[in-house]
Amino acid sequence: MHTDMGVPTTMRPILTIATLAAIALPISAAAQTVELVTESGNDAFQSTLSAASLTLSLEQDGTNDPQDFVAAARADYRRLLTGLYSAGYYGGTISILVDGVEASSLDPLVPRSSVTSVQLRVTPGPRFTFGRADIAPLADGTELPEAFSTGQTAESDVIGDAASTAVAGWRAAGRPLAGIQSQSISADHPNEQLDVSIVVGPGPELKFGTINVVGNENVRTERVLAIAGLTSGTFDPDLINRAETNLRRTGAFSAATITESDVAVGDTLPLTLNITEQTPRRVGAGIEYSTVEGLTLSSFWMHRNLLGGAENFRVEGEIAGLAGETGGVDYSLTADFLRPATFRSDTDFYTSFSLSQDDEPDYFQQDISLEAGIIRRIRDDVVLEYGVGLAAGNIEDDLGNRSYSLFYLPIEGTTDQRDSELNAKHGYYANLEIAPFVGFNDTDSGARIVGDARIYRSFGTDERVTLAFRGQIGSIVGADPANVPSSYLFYSGGGGTVRGQSYQSLAVDLGGGNEIGGTSFVGAQLEARVGVSDNIGVVGFYDVGFIGPDSLPFENGDWHAGAGLGLRYDTGIGPIRLDIATPVTGNDAGSAIEVYIGIGQAF
Numbered sequence: 001m002h003t004d005m006g007v008p009t010t011m012r013p014i015l016t017i018a019t020l021a022a023i024a025l026p027i028s029a030a031a032q033t034v035e036l037v038t039e040s041g042n043d044a045f046q047s048t049l050s051a052a053s054l055t056l057s058l059e060q061d062g063t064n065d066p067q068d069f070v071a072a073a074r075a076d077y078r079r080l081l082t083g084l085y086s087a088g089y090y091g092g093t094i095s096i097l098v099d100g101v102e103a104s105s106l107d108p109l110v111p112r113s114s115v116t117s118v119q120l121r122v123t124p125g126p127r128f129t130f131g132r133a134d135i136a137p138l139a140d141g142t143e144l145p146e147a148f149s150t151g152q153t154a155e156s157d158v159i160g161d162a163a164s165t166a167v168a169g170w171r172a173a174g175r176p177l178a179g180i181q182s183q184s185i186s187a188d189h190p191n192e193q194l195d196v197s198i199v200v201g202p203g204p205e206l207k208f209g210t211i212n213v214v215g216n217e218n219v220r221t222e223r224v225l226a227i228a229g230l231t232s233g234t235f236d237p238d239l240i241n242r243a244e245t246n247l248r249r250t251g252a253f254s255a256a257t258i259t260e261s262d263v264a265v266g267d268t269l270p271l272t273l274n275i276t277e278q279t280p281r282r283v284g285a286g287i288e289y290s291t292v293e294g295l296t297l298s299s300f301w302m303h304r305n306l307l308g309g310a311e312n313f314r315v316e317g318e319i320a321g322l323a324g325e326t327g328g329v330d331y332s333l334t335a336d337f338l339r340p341a342t343f344r345s346d347t348d349f350y351t352s353f354s355l356s357q358d359d360e361p362d363y364f365q366q367d368i369s370l371e372a373g374i375i376r377r378i379r380d381d382v383v384l385e386y387g388v389g390l391a392a393g394n395i396e397d398d399l400g401n402r403s404y405s406l407f408y409l410p411i412e413g414t415t416d417q418r419d420s421e422l423n424a425k426h427g428y429y430a431n432l433e434i435a436p437f438v439g440f441n442d443t444d445s446g447a448r449i450v451g452d453a454r455i456y457r458s459f460g461t462d463e464r465v466t467l468a469f470r471g472q473i474g475s476i477v478g479a480d481p482a483n484v485p486s487s488y489l490f491y492s493g494g495g496g497t498v499r500g501q502s503y504q505s506l507a508v509d510l511g512g513g514n515e516i517g518g519t520s521f522v523g524a525q526l527e528a529r530v531g532v533s534d535n536i537g538v539v540g541f542y543d544v545g546f547i548g549p550d551s552l553p554f555e556n557g558d559w560h561a562g563a564g565l566g567l568r569y570d571t572g573i574g575p576i577r578l579d580i581a582t583p584v585t586g587n588d589a590g591s592a593i594e595v596y597i598g599i600g601q602a603f
Contacts, residue, residue, distance in 0.1 A: 032069055032115050034059040038122040045087050045124070052076075052083035055096075055118050066115040073103035073118055080122060085156040090187040090194060091125035128154040131193030135166050137200060142169030154194035159185070163198055170202045174234040176260055176269050177203035206235050209261075209268030215275040219252055223309035228258075228273060229345025235269055243345075245380055247275060250340045252310035254278045280305045290495055290596040292503045294324020312338045321359065326494075326503045328359025338375075348375040350387070361504055362515050363486035367393035373410065385412040391485070398514035399482050406445075406485075408437035418456065422574030422600040425458040425466050439483065446479030448488050454603055464531035470603040472497070472523035477551045481508070481519050489517025492545030492560065495596045497523050499543050500562025500581030502594075508549045508557075518547035518557065525603060529568070537575070539566035541602070542584070560585045562594075566602075574600045 034055055038046060050056055054072035063069070073096045084092045096103040097119040133148050147155070148162035163180055170178035181201035187194055208230050213221045227250060228243035240258050247256035255276040261269055285299040300316035313336070320330040334354040342349035351372045358365045373387015392405040412433045418424040429452075436447040451473045458466040474490050481489055491497075491504035498506075507515040527541040541564060548557025564581030579596040583589045596602075 032059060032064070032066075033117045034120070035118075036120045036122070039124065048087055049080055049083045049120075049122060052079045053120060054079060055120065059118075066112040067108070069115045069118060070098060070103065070106055070112060071108055073098050074106070074108060076120060077104065080120065082156075084122070084124060087124070088127045088129075088153040088155045088194075089124040090128045090154070091189055091192075093123045093125070095119075095121040097121070126192045128187065128192050128194045130154045130196065131188055131191065132195040132197060133162075134196065135162055135198040135200065137202065138166055139169035139173040139175075139202070142166060148196075154196075159196055159198075163200075166198070166200045168237075170200065171235075171237050173202075174205045174236065175203045176206055176235045176237070177262075177264065179203070204264060204267070206264055206267055206269045208232055208235055208239075209265055209270040211271045211273055213273045213275070216277060218277055218280065218305055218308060219275075219310050220308050223341070224273065224275065227310060227341040227345060228256075229341065230258075230271070232268075240271075242380070243273075246341070246345055250304070250310045251312055252278055252280075252304045278304055286599075288598045290324075290594065292324060292594050293321065293326050293494055295322040296320040297322070306337070310340055312336075312340075324503070326359075327361040328364070330356070330358050330360075332356040342374075346377045348377075349373075350375060358487060360486075360491075362491070362507055362517065363395060363397035365393055365395050365486050367391060367485065367487065371410065381416050383414045383416075385414075386410065393485060395486050397486055398510060398516060402442065404443040404483075404485050405440045406437045406443050407440070408435050410435045418454075423570070424454075424456040424468070424601070425463055426456055428456065429454040437479075437484075439479070442483060444479035444483035446484070447477045448475075449477065450474045462531070466527075466529040468525075468527040468529060468601070468603065470523075470525040472521065473553060474521035475551050475553065476519040479519075481516055481549075486517060489519065490521035490547055491517050492521065492523060492547050495579075495598070495602070497543065498545040498560060498562045499541065499579055499596060499602075500564055500583045500592070500594055501543075501545070501560050501586070502592075506545055506547045506558060506560050508547060518549055519551050520546075520548040520553040520555070520557065522546040522553045527566075527602065529601070535570045537568040537570070539568060539579070540564075541566065541579070541581070543581075564594075568601070577602065 036046065036050060036053065036056065038049065053076050055069060055076050058068055058072050076096055077094055080094050098106060099116050130148070130150050130152050133150055135144065142165065144162050144165055145158060147158045167178045167180065179201055181199045183199070184197045185194065211225060211230060213224050216224055227246050229246055230239060230243050244256050244258055247253050253275045257274045259272045259274065261271065280303055282302045282304070283300070288296045296318065298316065298318040300314055302312065302314040304310070304312055306313040315335050318332045321328060332354065334352065337351045339349045354369050356367045369389060369391040371387055371389035373385060376384045378384060387410050389408045389410060391408065394403050410433065412431065414431045416429050417427040418429050419426045431452045433450045434447060438445045454468065454470045456466060456468050476484065476488060491507050493501035493505035494503035508518045509515055523545045525541065525543045527539055529537055529539045531537045542561070544559060544561045546553065546557050546559050548555055550556055561584040562581050563584050564579055566577065566579040568575040568577060577596070577598045577600065579602065581594050581596070583592055
């Protein structure tokens with residue numbers, strides 16, 4: 001017995017029991033034996049049918065209830081038919097035998113004591129191509145999928161993609177109520193073609209209307225609307241996506257979704273903004289260790305809604321250099337405040353206060369600083385920051401003891417096109433910081449420039465091989481290194497620059513065993529990351545660094561290098577990192593060993 005499962009007459013396949021010269025795919029050897037039998041030798045097509053079948057999934061899950069298999073077998077007619085259509089087969093036949101009896105003839109209400117075998121027999125028949133492939137009208141600039149054209153394989157998903165693209169084009173043109181008005185799809189079996197004609201209803205051009213905010217209890221409604229940034233202008237789906245991103249980015253909301261009304265009010269479209277607030281307070285801690293830099297401990301306390309307007313306030317403390325070889329123990333305490341949507345929805349205001357003590361191999365510095373500024377998100381992946389700051393402190397190094405005080409103007413641009421911040425496989429990242437500064441008393445004036453660029457490419461089966469490159473550059477312009485904070489100068493060596501080389505081991509030699517940081521820096525790191533399993537990976541890396549006494553890099557300076565191997569264990573939120581490195585240059589080349597442990601890739 002066969003069934004057409006309600007298929008339209010223009011596309012109705014004949015379902016019959018057929019004797020096939022077949023490829024059989026046994027799935028397992030449970031109490032019930034389930035197999036898919038099809039004439040096609042196409043692995044992708046067989047995978048499509050396997051994924052569509054409920055019966056196969058029951059067998060894989062270890063289900064033993066006979067009635068479940070009968071119900072699944074009866075449901076599989078339509079599911080396998082959908083699989084045929086998705087691959088472009090519109091004249092196929094399907095037969096599902098439960099212990100040799102067609103499943104469509106079994107009464108699902110009559111209990112069965114057992115099911116021994118289920119055979120899913122599929123004859124795909126000829127593969128259809130598009131004959132007529134029409135969809136109209138289209139908004140200006142709409143580009144339909146290339147696969148939706150005469151002569152291309154008539155996969156059903158392509159029809160859906162073309163229709164969605166046409167509707168999205170009208171929505172992007174300010175017509176949110178656009179939809180499919182009518183469609184005609186018919187199979188021409190003699191010519192093995194599928195004729196498709198779709199008529200799109202553009203709907204009226206509308207503006208953003210009233211926005212009803214739902215779900216906020218602690219964040220004020222006017223602040224929610226300010227952060228979302230939706231205005232009364234022409235409807236734009238990109239602005240809706242941006243509004244949802246703006247809200248989620250604050251950290252004050254765990255979810256933010258904008259729902260459009262189905263009915264216009266005049267020339268406007270009402271919206272509902274549904275949000276779920278995060279728990280306002282959060283506490284966290286971190287730990288990192290290397291054999292050179294020692295143990296680093298950090299902790300923070302954060303409030304996500306300090307003043308009722310999604311303001312973020314964070315206090316963080318860090319102790320570094322415990323049991324390390326980096327001179328001594330470093331301390332820092334910072335307090336950061338950020339107010340989203342200041343002046344406009346894509347502009348945040350920030351202030352930052354910090355106290356720090358750095359006990360490094362070549363200097364000892366105590367510093368206090370206060371900074372305020374603006375964060376402008378030009379796009380989701382392009383951020384510009386600028387502000388003003390004051391810093392003062394004391395320095396003790398090979399040039400003696402002295403104090404400094406300065407006024408600076410930090411300017412920073414960042415573009416982040418990585419697919420993951422902690423474990424990138426594709427994309428790139430670039431950051432440039434320029435900070436002109438004016439010194440007071442004996443502090444010089446000048447500018448500090450720092451650049452950081454990273455590129456990621458993955459290859460092979462399941463993209464298990466990733467090549468990652470990082471380049472860094474830095475320069476102090478217009479100031480004598482003896483008259484600026486030591487933390488402004490550049491050193492190389494250690495986890496952030498050249499692994500394998502001792503921490504900040506490359507500096508400018510002043511003679512007599514005295515050293516000071518350089519006014520120019522170049523660094524490069526190359527990694528080959530290979531996934532051994534779903535959770536475990538190995539890494540080979542090579543790092544180089546340059547420090548010079550002049551503002552222009554590559555002049556009158558010295559290079560050093562390090563290399564090593566690493567192990568990664570993916571936790572799902574980021575890999576745990578273990579790197580073992582040795583110097584490639586210098587007296588300890590190939591003999592000294594340094595170990596680095598942390599969370600996330602090295603860069």
